[in-house]
Amino acid sequence: VSPKPSQNGPRAVVRELRAGRRWLLASHENPDGDAVGALIGLGLVLEEAGLEVCLYNSSGVPASYAFLPGSERLISEISGPLDFDGLIILDSGDPERIGPLWERRGELPLIMNIDHHSSTRPWGRPRWVDTGYSAVGEMIHALAPLLPARISPQAAQNLYTAIMTDTGSFRYSNTSPGCLAAAAELVELGADPSLAAREVYLTFTPGRLALLARALESLELLEDGRIGLMRVSLAAFKDTGTGPEDLDGFADYARGLKGVEVAAIMRQVNDGYKFSLRSAGRVDVAALAAQLGGGGHVMAAGGFVQGDEEEALAAFLQAARRTLDG
């Protein structure tokens, strides 16, 4: 008796993709470079394989990723019936993170999970979740030859940008031989690294620069300098005409301070505060975020506390102390 083929992993994903024709692709709201790049990259790769795709992100495309070829195809609302063979959710440890579309999941015959976050409860069928990948963009690069499908120069630009941003420009600890090899091949296939770096890191709007100034002004050191905390209020976004996506990379300033082990951005939302956490290397911020009802990676994670500023800060510090001393 030959062993039953696994219902999960890249080959199961390919089998399912091939069995369908029309796919709806989604990634988490307030998307980062991986959530946008992997989404468009997979869409273009599936089209090369002769499939039809619809690309959804409830937040739309952040300005710094509008340069990505195919970004104009992202939609943030779907009004008609969900006439698809299934939904593919990318880069979301928790499927609810795709936003309002999740409410309509009952209309879809299948929900697939392709991700590199560590998740406490498995979901999706089939699912391919592998924390060994630096970015979902790197996973899509590995998936293409299995389909098989060509990675066009446009897809390569998206997948390269996904890997670049999730590794902090190949500086974070998830920068592996595998992701560097994938990035090199994507450049060979037509990705332009200098374009990606210029658009993502070196292009500031005046509003974003003003937001950075306010975030830096708020920076304080807590717990004997082991925590670097920045606070961003709803008013700060409003005054500067910016949004949460403009905070991308700001935590690096706090993390870069000597002695800081955890960098945190405490961002006001309607009913509480979201915490975006970055580790300097020793502390597992995913464990810290889990205490705040969130999750993520060892080096980058996020959580949420309901309540006013004082309550949120107290809850964060309690969780942070536990993790720092653990």
Ligand SMILES: [Mn+2]
């Ligand atoms: Mn990612």
